Amino acid sequence: MSATAMSKQAPRTRRNNIWGPIFVNVTLALICLLWTIPTLGLFASSFRARDDITNSGWWTTLPHQAYVPSGTITLPRQTPLDQPITIPDFNVTVTDDQLRSGFTLPDGRRIAWESRRQRTIAVQTSQISMNTNFTLDNYLSVLTGQTREPDGSVRADAGTNFSDPFLNSLAVAIPATVIPILLAAFAAYGFAWMRFPGRKILFAIVVALLVVPLQIALVPILRDYVGLQINGTFLAVWLAHTGFGLPLATYLLYNYISELPREILESAFIDGATPFTIFTRLILPLSTPALASFAIFQFLSVWNHRWRIPFHAAAADCLLLAATLLRPWPHGRFSQRLIQLRMTSYELQVESCFSYNS
Amino acid sequence: MAGIKYDHVWKRFGEVTVLKDLNIDIPDGEFLVLVGPSGCGKSTALRCLAGLEEITDGNIFIGDRVVNDVPPKDRDIAMVFQSYALYPHMSVYDNMAFGLKLRKVAKTEIEKRVKEAAEMLSIGHLLDRKPKALSGGQRQRVALGRAIVRNPAVFLMDEPLSNLDAKLRVQTRAEISKLHNRLATTFIYVTHDQTEAMTMGSRIAVMRDGVLQQCDTPQMLYDHPSNMFVAGFIGSPSMNFFEARLDRSNGGMVVDVGGAFQVPVPASKFDMIGNYVGKNVYFGVRPEDVHDAKYVPVGVDSSARLTTNINVVEPMGSEIFAYIERGGKEFIGRFDPRSAARTGGNVEVVLDMDKMHIFDRDNEKALV
Numbered sequence: 001m002s003a004t005a006m007s008k009q010a011p012r013t014r015r016n017n018i019w020g021p022i023f024v025n026v027t028l029a030l031i032c033l034l035w036t037i038p039t040l041g042l043f044a045s046s047f048r049a050r051d052d053i054t055n056s057g058w059w060t061t062l063p064h065q066a067y068v069p070s071g072t073i074t075l076p077r078q079t080p081l082d083q084p085i086t087i088p089d090f091n092v093t094v095t096d097d098q099l100r101s102g103f104t105l106p107d108g109r110r111i112a113w114e115s116r117r118q119r120t121i122a123v124q125t126s127q128i129s130m131n132t133n134f135t136l137d138n139y140l141s142v143l144t145g146q147t148r149e150p151d152g153s154v155r156a157d158a159g160t161n162f163s164d165p166f167l168n169s170l171a172v173a174i175p176a177t178v179i180p181i182l183l184a185a186f187a188a189y190g191f192a193w194m195r196f197p198g199r200k201i202l203f204a205i206v207v208a209l210l211v212v213p214l215q216i217a218l219v220p221i222l223r224d225y226v227g228l229q230i231n232g233t234f235l236a237v238w239l240a241h242t243g244f245g246l247p248l249a250t251y252l253l254y255n256y257i258s259e260l261p262r263e264i265l266e267s268a269f270i271d272g273a274t275p276f277t278i279f280t281r282l283i284l285p286l287s288t289p290a291l292a293s294f295a296i297f298q299f300l301s302v303w304n305h306r307w308r309i310p311f312h313a314a315a316a317d318c319l320l321l322a323a324t325l326l327r328p329w330p331h332g333r334f335s336q337r338l339i340q341l342r343m344t345s346y347e348l349q350v351e352s353c354f355s356y357n358s
Numbered sequence: 359m360a361g362i363k364y365d366h367v368w369k370r371f372g373e374v375t376v377l378k379d380l381n382i383d384i385p386d387g388e389f390l391v392l393v394g395p396s397g398c399g400k401s402t403a404l405r406c407l408a409g410l411e412e413i414t415d416g417n418i419f420i421g422d423r424v425v426n427d428v429p430p431k432d433r434d435i436a437m438v439f440q441s442y443a444l445y446p447h448m449s450v451y452d453n454m455a456f457g458l459k460l461r462k463v464a465k466t467e468i469e470k471r472v473k474e475a476a477e478m479l480s481i482g483h484l485l486d487r488k489p490k491a492l493s494g495g496q497r498q499r500v501a502l503g504r505a506i507v508r509n510p511a512v513f514l515m516d517e518p519l520s521n522l523d524a525k526l527r528v529q530t531r532a533e534i535s536k537l538h539n540r541l542a543t544t545f546i547y548v549t550h551d552q553t554e555a556m557t558m559g560s561r562i563a564v565m566r567d568g569v570l571q572q573c574d575t576p577q578m579l580y581d582h583p584s585n586m587f588v589a590g591f592i593g594s595p596s597m598n599f600f601e602a603r604l605d606r607s608n609g610g611m612v613v614d615v616g617g618a619f620q621v622p623v624p625a626s627k628f629d630m631i632g633n634y635v636g637k638n639v640y641f642g643v644r645p646e647d648v649h650d651a652k653y654v655p656v657g658v659d660s661s662a663r664l665t666t667n668i669n670v671v672e673p674m675g676s677e678i679f680a681y682i683e684r685g686g687k688e689f690i691g692r693f694d695p696r697s698a699a700r701t702g703g704n705v706e707v708v709l710d711m712d713k714m715h716i717f718d719r720d721n722e723k724a725l726v
């Protein structure tokens with residue numbers, strides 16, 4: 001008897017062990033899906049024609065049930081609209097209101113006014129359809145500043161060319177992420193593991209720098225840049241981002257690096273490693289999670305930063321995406337597809353950073 | 359291959375003095391165990407030798423060279439840590455090869471040495487794994503292997519067995535001893551476990567509060583502890599101590615344990631403690647020198663007889679631990695397994711007075 005009880009017990013515990021991970025993974029997958037849907041929408045919209053974007057949602061690019069025109073009925077022009085209308089083709093009588101909103105026939109088809117004045121009625125069949133009218137026009141427009149008109153002619157719109165600002169943004173954001181991380185990792189290692197006089201005070205000063213608001217420093221830095229004649233250069237932008245990013249980076253990385261087991265570093269020391277080898281061969285690889293987190297953080301903040309625009313705006317060829325989007329729009333209208341494109345490119349890299357981190 | 363010498367070594371951390379005038383001379387090829395309770399400075403002594411701590415005063419020699427200011431990597435030592443300190447992001451092979459790579463040893467040579475060491479420790483099949491995928495015992499071997507491939511003059515080990523379970527510990531203990539015989543290199547081994555110290559060391563240095571108490575072979579340490587601390591630390595269960603007085607009686611000498619009992623001192627000891635007659639001392643006797651009177655081994659003088667009450671009996675199979683009491687003094691005897699001693703009963707015991715220990719009451723130094 002105890003044997004049967006045991007054999008019953010065993011599979012149950014194993015099944016419990018299976019359900020736990022399944023539940024966790026399914027939940028995570030659902031959350032990820034929910035999280036990516038807006039990005040997918042933006043991505044799909046970026047390939048759609050301007051009119052499609054304004055008339056229907058991006059999800060119509062997916063297979064869905066829709067009424068598709070399958071024929072037209074023309075009634076006599078004089079048919080009165082204030083009394084029931086008999087349609088001989090289908091042998092039904094409907095009112096004007098029903099035709100305005102659409103009337104479903106017993107066989108599933110639908111009839112609705114195509115043109116009330118012309119007295120023409122559209123017959124629609126319900127079927128699975130996809131809106132696959134994809135185009136690269138939006139990309140053309142954003143990358144070259146040219147818009148293709150329906151008649152085939154090409155129009156150039158000043159201020160819609162985003163390729164240069166995009167490249168500029170990359171040229172700023174990538175070095176402005178890499179430089180502070182490298183410097184901060186060095187500093188954090190030094191503060192955490194090397195003994196030198198004044199270590200604690202120096203570290204306290206670095207942490208205290210966290211409270212300095214960016215806005216206070218803008219004008220002094222601008223004046224210094226003008227004095228150094230580097231205003232408006234990439235170097236200036238990198239320096240600014242590095243300076244403002246370093247305190248937080250040092251602090252975050254210090255917390256992580258100081259928690260690494262002491263014995264591992266001592267063992268490497270005895271194995272013959274110099275402090276620099278320990279840094280490159282042990283500290284950096286072991287701190288990857290912390291470095292990646294901060295890289296995302298720093299990249300996003302640099303990519304989106306508007307406060308530092310004064311540095312950039314000084315030179316027209318140093319204009320960044322975030323700044324471009326703040327400028328008055330050509331033709332005084334809000335260009336939705338540009339926003340969508342920009343959002344897509346922005347979100348994609350957020351996604352890729354997150355997937356790298358996990 | 360090198361001997362070690364601690365020459366009047368002092369180490370202070372701010373106000374705290376961790377090593378007080380440490381002097382140990384370790385000949386080449388010796389297995390020296392540093393043992394003592396936690397906080398006694400044994401690990402610090404090892405770390406000073408490794409170069410992980412700077413000494414405050416004195417000299418440390420490796421071979422003929424004073425290494426006070428030599429960085430760890432140039433001391434020709436390898437160290438095995440309590441936590442093993444494996445590099446978590448490297449495979450077992452890379453862990454073992456790391457030190458050699460840094461020393462720019464040729465690739466083929468590295469491979470040869472790693473394979474050899476892995477073979478010696480039977481971890482050859484684990485070389486591609488990461489430390490995370492290893493059991494505690496396997497990690498411990500990798501840590502040993504990492505030290506072996508370096509082929510150092512001195513091996514330093516800081517409680518390398520304390521993270522293993524009891525059975526594995528006994529097994530690995532024997533393997534480390536074998537390793538020492540095979541490599542014939544100087545080993546310095548730190549532990550708080552007196553069993554490890556007794557079983558592995560060719561000599562044992564007992565430390566307490568930063569002061570070296572005694573440094574001798576395991577048997578000498580056991581038979582002739584130089585003070586009460588060493589006597590109590592070495593041996594399990596530890597030695598029984600009594601506050602006592604030495605008195606003359608009928609031309610002989612007795613140990614008078616405060617009204618509880620009196621036992622005669624053998625004539626061979628008179629010379630050593632003659633000056634202490636009439637004075638207060640500590641009397642010590644190891645549990646294995648307290649016998650059930652019915653099963654006294656051949657050659658033991660059974661003139662020191664006592665009848666005692668038995669508080670608890672712990673049968674171990676090969677022997678019986680009896681917690682016995684007389685006149686309010688409790689002590690432990692290790693009886694022959696045939697003994698009829700039972701909890702709550704009485705037993706007549708014989709103290710082997712040839713193996714008794716007498717300590718000075720003031721400075722706890724051994725007199726016998």
